Amino acid sequence: MKFSLNSPIRRTIIANLFGVSVNLLNQIVLVPFYLVCWGTSLYADWIVISAFTVFFSMSDIGLNNVIQNQFSMKYAENNLSECNKLLSVNITIVSIIFTLSLIGCLFYTYSFDIVDQMELHVLNRREASFVFTMLMIQIFTGMYSGIESAIFKATRHTDKAVYFDQFARLIHVGIIFVCLLTKVHITIMVVLICIPNIVLIYLKHRNGRKYFRYNFKFSDIDFSLVKQLIIPSVGFLSFPLGNAIILQGYTLLVNKFFGVESVVLFNTTRTMCNFAKTLLSTVQQSVWPEYSIAYGKKDLARMRLLHRKTLKTAIWGITVIAIGLLILGPYIYTIWTHGQVEFDYKLMIAFLVILFFDNLWISSSVTLMATNNHMYLGLCFVLSAGASLAIAYSIAYYYISLSLVVYSMLFMHLLMTVYTINKGLKLTKDRL
Numbered sequence: 472m473k474f475s476l477n478s479p480i481r482r483t484i485i486a487n488l489f490g491v492s493v494n495l496l497n498q499i500v501l502v503p504f505y506l507v508c509w510g511t512s513l514y515a516d517w518i519v520i521s522a523f524t525v526f527f528s529m530s531d532i533g534l535n536n537v538i539q540n541q542f543s544m545k546y547a548e549n550n551l552s553e554c555n556k557l558l559s560v561n562i563t564i565v566s567i568i569f570t571l572s573l574i575g576c577l578f579y580t581y582s583f584d585i586v587d588q589m590e591l592h593v594l595n596r597r598e599a600s601f602v603f604t605m606l607m608i609q610i611f612t613g614m615y616s617g618i619e620s621a622i623f624k625a626t627r628h629t630d631k632a633v634y635f636d637q638f639a640r641l642i643h644v645g646i647i648f649v650c651l652l653t654k655v656h657i658t659i660m661v662v663l664i665c666i667p668n669i670v671l672i673y674l675k676h677r678n679g680r681k682y683f684r685y686n687f688k689f690s691d692i693d694f695s696l697v698k699q700l701i702i703p704s705v706g707f708l709s710f711p712l713g714n715a716i717i718l719q720g721y722t723l724l725v726n727k728f729f730g731v732e733s734v735v736l737f738n739t740t741r742t743m744c745n746f747a748k749t750l751l752s753t754v755q756q757s758v759w760p761e762y763s764i765a766y767g768k769k770d771l772a773r774m775r776l777l778h779r780k781t782l783k784t785a786i787w788g789i790t791v792i793a794i795g796l797l798i799l800g801p802y803i804y805t806i807w808t809h810g811q812v813e814f815d816y817k818l819m820i821a822f823l824v825i826l827f828f829d830n831l832w833i834s835s836s837v838t839l840m841a842t843n844n845h846m847y848l849g850l851c852f853v854l855s856a857g858a859s860l861a862i863a864y865s866i867a868y869y870y871i872s873l874s875l876v877v878y879s880m881l882f883m884h885l886l887m888t889v890y891t892i893n894k895g896l897k898l899t900k901d902r903l
Contacts, residue, residue: 479627479628479629479630479760479761480757480758480761482629482630483629483630483633483756483757483760484753484754484757485630486629486630486631486633486634486637487633487752487753487754487756487757488753489633489634489637490633490636490637490640490753491749491750491753493637493640493641493644494640494746494749495746496641496644496648497640497643497644498742498745498746498749499742499743499746499807501644501647501648501651502739502742502807502808503807503808503809503811504648504651504652505517505651506735506808506809506811506812507809507811508651508652508654509651510593511731511732511735511811512592512593512731513592513593513594513657514735515592515726515731515734515735516591516592516593516594516599517602517657518722518734518735518738519589519590519591519722519723519726519734520589520591520594520599520602520603520606521606522718522719522722522723523589523603523719524603524606524607524610525610525711525715525718525719526715526719527572527576527607527610527611528610528614528711534560534561534564534565534697534700534704534707535561535565535614535617535618536704536707536840537700537703537704537706537707537843538557538558538560538561538618538621538700539617539620539621539624539763540703540763540840540841540842540843541557541700541843542554542557542558542621542622542624542625543621543624543625543760543763543764543767544763544764544766544767545557545767546625546626546683546767547625547764547767547768548767551683554621554625554683554685555685555686555688555691556691556692556693556696557621557696558618558619558621558622558685558687559687559688559689559691559692559693560691560692560693560694560696560697560700561618561621562615562618562687563692564697565611565614565615565618568611569611569614572607572611573604573607573608576603576604576607577604580600580603580604581600584596585599585600585603586599590726590727592731594657598657598658601658601661602657602658602661605658605661605662605665606661608665609661609664609665609668612665612668612669612672613668615668615672616636616639616668616671616672616675617636619675619676619679619685620632620636620675622679622682622683622685623675623679623682624759624760624763625683625760625763625764626682626683627760627761627764628682629757629760631678632675633756635671635674635675635678636671639667639668639670639671640667642666642667643664643667643668646660646663646664646666646667647660647664650663702846703843703845703846706843706845706846706848706849706850707840707845707849708849709849709850709852709853710840710845710849710852712853712856713849713852713853713855713856714856716853716856716857716859716860717856717859717860717880717883720856720860721737721860721863721876721880722734722737722738724860724863724864724867724876725737725867725873725876727867728867728868728870729867729870729873732812733873735812736812736813736815736818736873737818737873739804739807739808739812740804740814740815740818740819740822741822743796743800743803743804743807743819744796744819744822744823744826745822745826747788747789747792747793747796747826747830748826748829748830750788750792751784751785751788751789751792751830751834752833754780754781754784754785754788754834755781755785755833755834755837758777758780758781758837758841759837759840759841760841761773761777762774762777762837762838762841762842763841763842765777766841766842771899771900774838774898774899775899775900775901777837778835778837778838778895778896778899778901779901781834781835781837782831782834782835782892784834785830785831785833785834786831788830789826789827789830789831790827793823793826793827796819796823797820797823800814800816800819801814801816801819804819815873815874817872817874818873818874818877820874821874821875821877821878822877824878824881825877825878825880825881825884828881828884828885828887828888829884831888831892832884832887832888832890832891832892833891835888835891835892835894835895836848836887836891836895838894838895838898838899839891839894839895839898842898844894844898848890848891848894851886851887851890852883852887855882855883855886855887856883858882858883859879859880859881859882859883860879862879862882863876863879863880866879
């Protein structure tokens with residue numbers, strides 16, 4: 472794997488590192504401002520509502536990811552008519568799901584008291600319902616902006632799509648920051664943060680036409696094509712579902728059994744540790760489009776090399792970062808939260824143990840996910856995530872320990888590590 476200045480992987484890694492800095496602002500820098508400007512209770516409401524709305528990100532049943540992979544493979548085969556059909560189908564499906572989700576969201580907030588349903592602490596029913604709806608709309612505008620990323624990935628300009636995405640996210644973070652400092656009401660803030668994604672849709676379409684002149688046509692809507700993609704799409708659905716079980720499921724469980732202060736402690740500690748995951752994901756995301764192209768060209772040697780490099784980077788990277796956090800973690804956390812949340816060293820160690828195995832299997836899973844060979848991987852992920860949450864529920868029910876709740880995830884991550892590395896080696900015809 473060459474890392475020259477003109478290497479697509481090198482360019483994408485640099486672009487993703489810019490994304491890491493944006494995530495640093497979003498996930499790390501903003502947290503003390505949430506705590507100072509909003510207080511613990513309102514911030515907890517924001518976490519809980521965000522946790523529920525994330526489930527809408529699963530509503531495209533993974534079709535977006537599958538189509539991006541398929542687009543790269545078909546483009547490598549020079550099948551441009553099929554590429555055009557893939558984008559048209561994607562737009563149509565997202566539009567249908569968005570309409571149905573919006574109707575369902577409005578019905579839910581009108582028929583049920585969202586404050587009681589989500590056990591909120593500060594927001595009233597009208598405010599919470601509006602925030603919930605706008606966050607759902609933001610998710611779908613993000614889906615639309617991601618459709619034409621397939622063009623950039625297939626033409627080895629993934630870095631440009633990443634820069635577009637991250638600049639939009641940077642503006643998103645800036646809007647939140649200004650709103651927090653100026654005491655803008657949360658209902659106005661959620662409207663403003665939808666704007667960057669809307670602008671992003673236009674910018675990606677305009678710039679994507681330099682590499683592939685796509686125009687939406689109703690005649691290109693081929694539902695027989697949807698039937699071919701439905702199985703791998705359902706497979707991709709399992710990943711946001713599994714992530715929702717682990718991320719949002721655990722958040723809601725901690726909120727229910729341990730209370731509002733523990734929710735903030737749990738999420739801030741996880742965020743601090745998961746920043747390492749964001750950093751290492753720059754390599755995984757950069758390799759993904761190159762792996763799809765290599766698979767389309769049946770370049771087995773390239774696939775094998777990409778898999779090896781990704782695994783090695785994950786192992787060394789997470790080891791170095793974990794050592795750094797073990798030494799500096801308590802100081803970073805105290806400064807970061809302005810001392811408003813008491814640090815729990817055992818909880819951080821638990822998250823670091825989970826993070827090691829998490830990064831290991833995700834790095835290897837690129838071999839399956841980038842080639843649409845992920846069906847059983849996704850099923851394994853959802854089932855093991857559900858089993859881990861059930862174990863966590865048993866621990867939380869008896870209020871045993873917050874760190875033990877985190878260790879319950881080991882069941883899933885150990886199983887996924889063994890499965891993905893084994894399957895990745897088989898796909899690339901390699902040895903451990």
